[in-house]
């Protein structure tokens with residue numbers, strides 16, 4: 691048996707096409723498009739590629755991009771002042787501070803300066819708290835993208851055994867919360883988990899986000915499981931995930947490739963969040 695290769699690139703393209711229509715309607719109705727401000731501090735080449743991709747995607751769906759690039763030695767006060775300015779700017783619906791930030795700055799502090807209504811990354815204390823409490827709100831883009839892929843595959847999450855490898859604030863924790871919200875049985879694993887392979891073998895849905903190339907072996911996968919690879923490891927041989935894809939595809943029923951799986955969905959969900967934020971801001975400003 692060979693697994694279905696989940697085409698995240700195609701899903702993301704469909705989502706962007708649908709969003710382009712919704713953005714056009716929003717813009718016609720309100721006279722101004724939704725706006726997304728990105729903040730990239732310094733000139734890390736990998737981060738510059740990601741932020742460039744986000745800006746390009748905005749332009750393609752009709753969202754106005756604001757591309758801020760403070761120098762790598764920008765002071766804390768300088769960046770906080772920039773965020774305050776964007777928080778107050780009605781043309782800016784969403785704000786994203788690209789992580790990681792240089793060592794002399796605190797990414798958690800900077801992220802939390804973002805107005806909760808403009809937190810399109812879903813990473814502020816308010817957004818994380820709303821998710822944990824089962825309230826509506828802006829969701830972290832990569833986990834939200836994974837939920838879209840699982841839904842499109844028709845994966846039944848209610849009562850399913852879902853195992854999440856990795857407990858980051860950016861991905862693992864919000865992923866687990868979204869799965870819980872869909873009534874899955876969720877197990878979280880991390881670097882101190884004993885018998886990782888044993889736990890993984892229980893999973894109907896196995897989601898890996900640890901940043902260790904090919905950590906997940908073929909015999910860690912239950913036959914027929916759905917495998918989602920969130921790893922983005924840049925090796926000399928190219929970009930590779932956390933799953934031994936060649937071995938996994940003979941065991942799983944469906945699997946995401948790297949690249950072309952979860953990555954493109956992250957950017958599409960960022961656009962969706964920006965539109966969601968813009969709509970909520972209009973509602974708050976002009977109650978009907």
Ligand SMILES: Nc1nc(=O)c2c([nH]1)NC[C@@H]1CN(c3ccc(C(=O)N[C@@H](CCC(=O)O)C(=O)O)cc3)C=[N+]21
Pocket residue numbers: 739740743786787788789790811831832922929948949950951952953954956957
């Ligand atoms: N505040 C913040 N929010 C983020 O969402 C955020 C961040 N910081 N820091 C870095 C990570 C990483 N990330 C990716 C987005 C898209 C791809 C993506 O499109 N990947 C393509 C390949 C890209 C390539 O070839 O390099 C793919 O998987 O097919 C990857 C990684 C967002 N991040």
